[in-house]
Amino acid sequence: MPATPSAFETTPTFADLTTIRIGGPIDEFVRPETRDEVIDTVRRADAQGTRLCIIGGGSNMLVSDAPFHGVVVRDMRDGIRVSRSAPGDSGDVIVEADAGANWDDFVAWTVSEGYEGIEGLSGIPGSVGASVVQNIGAYGQEVASSVLSVTAWDRQAGAIVEIGHDNLAFGYRFSALKATMYETPEVQGTGEGRRETRWFPSPRYVVLAVTYRFRRSRQGTVGMGQLAKALGVEKGTRMDLTDIRAAVLSIRATKDMLEDPTRYANPWMAGTKREIPEAGEPNHNRWSCGSFFINPVVTAEHARRYLDGAPQYPGVLPDGTPGVKTSAAWLIDHAGFHKGFRLPGVAADSADGAEPSSAGLSTVHTLALTNRGGATFDDVWRLASCIRRGVDDAYHIDLVPEPVVIR
Ligand SMILES: Cc1cc2nc3c(=O)[nH]c(=O)nc-3n(C[C@H](O)[C@H](O)[C@H](O)COP(=O)(O)OP(=O)(O)OC[C@H]3O[C@@H](n4cnc5c(N)ncnc54)[C@H](O)[C@@H]3O)c2cc1C
The missing domain is CATH 3.30.465.10 (Uridine Diphospho-n-acetylenolpyruvylglucosamine Reductase; domain 3)
Known part of the structure; x- marks a missing residue:
C-alpha cells in the first residue's frame, strides 16, 4: 500500500489526483468517509460561497496549473x-x-x-x-x-x-x-447577503x-x-x-485506454481502488483524459457536403432531431494529426523551439491527448486548439472537448 502523505504535505495538487497528471495546488482537500461528512462538507463550502469541486478518479478533468482556491472533495465511501x-x-x-x-x-x-x-x-x-x-x-x-x-x-x-x-x-x-x-448562476438575496450560486466545476x-x-x-x-x-x-x-x-x-x-497503474504509487491516491493491476514503467500514452473530443453529430446536409468518406452513423442533434454521427478520431487523423503528433515546444520548453511539446497525441490512439511528462495545461490546450482549428478548416466542425475543463 502506498504510504500516507507526509505531515508536511497538507494538500495535493490536481496533478496528484488526475489521470493526465496536470493541475495546480488545491487550497483544501477533504476525504469524507460517511454520507453525513460528504453533505456537511458540500453544505459548508456552498454556504461560504467557496468554489467546490467533487472529484472521483480525476479521469475526466483537465485542470489549470494555477492554484485552485476552493475545496476539493473525494468521497471515500465504496460500499x-x-x-x-x-x-x-x-x-x-x-x-x-x-x-x-x-x-x-x-x-x-x-x-x-x-x-x-x-x-x-x-x-x-x-x-x-x-x-x-x-x-x-x-x-x-x-x-x-x-x-x-x-x-x-x-x-x-x-x-x-x-x-x-x-x-x-x-x-x-x-x-x-x-x-x-x-x-x-442564480442570484440569491440582495445587498450584502447577495450571493451568486454557480455549480461548475x-x-x-x-x-x-x-x-x-x-x-x-x-x-x-x-x-x-x-x-x-x-x-x-x-x-x-x-x-x-x-x-x-x-x-x-x-x-x-x-489502445492504452486504461489508466496507468503507477498513479496509485502516489500517496494521495491511497484507498481509492481495491484491485490495482501490477505497475511497470510509467506509460505516457495512458496519461490522458481518455477520448479528448466527443464524436460530433451533424445534419444530413452537412454530412453530404463535407463528410465524404468519413464514418457515418445515425445520431441525434442537440435539438432532438435525427442527425449523422461521425468519428472524431477519423476527422482528427484525416485533418493531418496522426498518432504521436506533437506541436513544436514553446520557448519556455526549449530554447530554440526545436524540442517537441510535452503534450502529444497518444502513439496508439488519435483521440487521446496525452502528457508525455511535464506537460502543462497550456501545452494540452494549445494542442487541443490546434486540432480543433484543423478539423474546423477541413470539415467545418468545431470539436467539443469531453473532459471537464477547469481554468
Ligand atoms: C484511459 C481512459 C479511458 C477512458 N475511457 C472511457 C470510455 O471508454 N468511455 C467513457 O465514457 N469515458 C471514458 N473515460 C473518461 C472517464 O473515465 C469517465 O468520464 C469517468 O466516468 C470519470 O470518472 P471520474 O470519477 O474520474 O470523474 P472525475 O474526472 O473525477 O470528475 C468528472 C466530473 O464529474 C463530477 N463528479 C465526480 N464525482 C461526482 C459525484 N459524486 N457527484 C457529482 N459529480 C461528480 C466532477 O465534479 C467533474 O465535473 C476514460 C478516461 C481515461 C483516462
Missing part, C-alpha cells in the same frame, strides 16, 4: 449493497453502490457475482458517482441502461433527492446532472449513491463489432461475462 430482488419473476437484482466506489472494481464485482449489464464498461477509470454524470459508454453499452435511480445531495434545495431513470435525461455522454454543471447534484438493475446471468451479449471480432464470434452472441470483460480489457490495453 456495495444488494438491496433486493426486482419485483416479479424477472430474476433481476437491485444493487446500490456508493458514489466513491471505483468504477472498475464495481464492474469486476458484478461480473464475479454473475450480474449482467455493465461488463462492456470494464476498464473505464473513475468512480461510480461520475459514471452517471457523464453516462459512460463503450463497446456497445452505456451505464444508463442499467441505472434505476441516483441518490444525490441537491445543493440548491439543501436536501437529499432520489432521481429516477426517467428524469436523468441520459444521452450520449450526457445527463440531466451534467447539464446543471453549466447552469447560469461540479453539478448542482452531488451523487451519493447509484441504484442499478442487473440481470442475474453468467452471460452477456457481445454488443459491438470490434469486440465480436476480438472474441471470434458474431455481434449479438451470448458469451460468458468473464470472457467479455477479458476481451474488453485486452482491446483497451492495445
Whole structure:
C-alpha cells in the first residue's frame, strides 16, 4: 500500500489526483468517509460561497496549473449493497453502490457475482458517482441502461433527492446532472447577503449513491463489432461475462485506454481502488483524459457536403432531431494529426523551439491527448486548439472537448 502523505504535505495538487497528471495546488482537500461528512462538507463550502469541486478518479478533468482556491472533495465511501430482488419473476437484482466506489472494481464485482449489464464498461477509470454524470459508454453499452435511480445531495434545495431513470435525461455522454454543471448562476438575496450560486466545476447534484438493475446471468451479449471480432464470434452472441470483460480489457490495453497503474504509487491516491493491476514503467500514452473530443453529430446536409468518406452513423442533434454521427478520431487523423503528433515546444520548453511539446497525441490512439511528462495545461490546450482549428478548416466542425475543463 502506498504510504500516507507526509505531515508536511497538507494538500495535493490536481496533478496528484488526475489521470493526465496536470493541475495546480488545491487550497483544501477533504476525504469524507460517511454520507453525513460528504453533505456537511458540500453544505459548508456552498454556504461560504467557496468554489467546490467533487472529484472521483480525476479521469475526466483537465485542470489549470494555477492554484485552485476552493475545496476539493473525494468521497471515500465504496460500499456495495444488494438491496433486493426486482419485483416479479424477472430474476433481476437491485444493487446500490456508493458514489466513491471505483468504477472498475464495481464492474469486476458484478461480473464475479454473475450480474449482467455493465461488463462492456470494464476498464473505464473513475468512480461510480461520475459514471452517471457523464453516462459512460463503450463497446456497445452505456451505464444508463442499467441505472434505476441516483441518490444525490441537491445543493440548491439543501436536501437529499432520489432521481429516477426517467428524469436523468441520459444521452450520449450526457445527463440531466451534467447539464446543471453549466447552469447560469442564480442570484440569491440582495445587498450584502447577495450571493451568486454557480455549480461548475461540479453539478448542482452531488451523487451519493447509484441504484442499478442487473440481470442475474453468467452471460452477456457481445454488443459491438470490434469486440465480436476480438472474441471470434458474431455481434449479438451470448458469451460468458468473464470472457467479455477479458476481451474488453485486452482491446483497451492495445489502445492504452486504461489508466496507468503507477498513479496509485502516489500517496494521495491511497484507498481509492481495491484491485490495482501490477505497475511497470510509467506509460505516457495512458496519461490522458481518455477520448479528448466527443464524436460530433451533424445534419444530413452537412454530412453530404463535407463528410465524404468519413464514418457515418445515425445520431441525434442537440435539438432532438435525427442527425449523422461521425468519428472524431477519423476527422482528427484525416485533418493531418496522426498518432504521436506533437506541436513544436514553446520557448519556455526549449530554447530554440526545436524540442517537441510535452503534450502529444497518444502513439496508439488519435483521440487521446496525452502528457508525455511535464506537460502543462497550456501545452494540452494549445494542442487541443490546434486540432480543433484543423478539423474546423477541413470539415467545418468545431470539436467539443469531453473532459471537464477547469481554468
Ligand atoms: C484511459 C481512459 C479511458 C477512458 N475511457 C472511457 C470510455 O471508454 N468511455 C467513457 O465514457 N469515458 C471514458 N473515460 C473518461 C472517464 O473515465 C469517465 O468520464 C469517468 O466516468 C470519470 O470518472 P471520474 O470519477 O474520474 O470523474 P472525475 O474526472 O473525477 O470528475 C468528472 C466530473 O464529474 C463530477 N463528479 C465526480 N464525482 C461526482 C459525484 N459524486 N457527484 C457529482 N459529480 C461528480 C466532477 O465534479 C467533474 O465535473 C476514460 C478516461 C481515461 C483516462
